[in-house]
Amino acid sequence: MSRWRPAAPQSSAYVTAEGQARLKAEFEHLWRERRPEVVRALAAAAAEGDRSENAEYIYRKKELREIDRRLQYLTTRLENLKVVDTAPSDLHRVYFGAWVTVQEPDGQSKTWRLVGADEIDAPRGWISIDAPLARGLLGRRVGETVEVKLPAGSRELVILAVQYGRPANLG
Structure with missing residues (x-):
């Protein structure tokens, strides 16, 4: 081998x-x-x-x-x-630098920020733009149901919110 x-x-x-x-x-x-x-x-x-x-x-x-x-x-x-320091023209779509709030299948909501590979910080919710979850969310709109293929299996997520800049609820 x-x-x-x-x-x-x-x-x-x-x-x-x-x-x-x-x-x-x-x-x-x-x-x-x-x-x-x-x-x-x-x-x-x-x-x-x-x-x-x-x-x-x-x-x-x-x-x-x-x-x-x-x-x-x-x-x-x-x-x-x-x-990348400017917001995209369509603020309702998920692109690099976005804070994305999704609803999990169990009803809980989670928020992630899509950042570069050098900025990953899991406790803060910062995930790499190259991660399978981020790739599944890219280009999608608020309100869409997205099926993301993760190493642990597929998951359906509903995009609740997309924000650029720091969301108020995260301080």
Whole structure:
């Protein structure tokens, strides 16, 4: 049996203005604060002598590699992202950046925000535009019943509301 796996599909290159600001802030923090701090600690650990058995040195090298990897990712990602900061012309349809309130089959309502892959935050209800649920809702109107195909099976949802900007009920 082979270990080969097909490459994951590339995530969409969309981001909200807030998401872009968070990514830039993370980059600045890593570059201006975290990386210099780790480099100083690495230099201090290297000055202690034998590096082959120096746990602090080994740990700091690994930490520096992880920071550099994340910086490289953020540099590339920020260059390729398209910021979506305007509402669409039809405010009753579901598009990127929308807050969508749906009624579940059991009668409960849930609200999700469709965001870019770099902004996912499940506790806040932010789901990726590439997720099966989001793909099923895209382009649909308020009042429509939508059958979304999820990994756990199909589900029928009724779109109750679509808002752009922060809904008042979510603070």
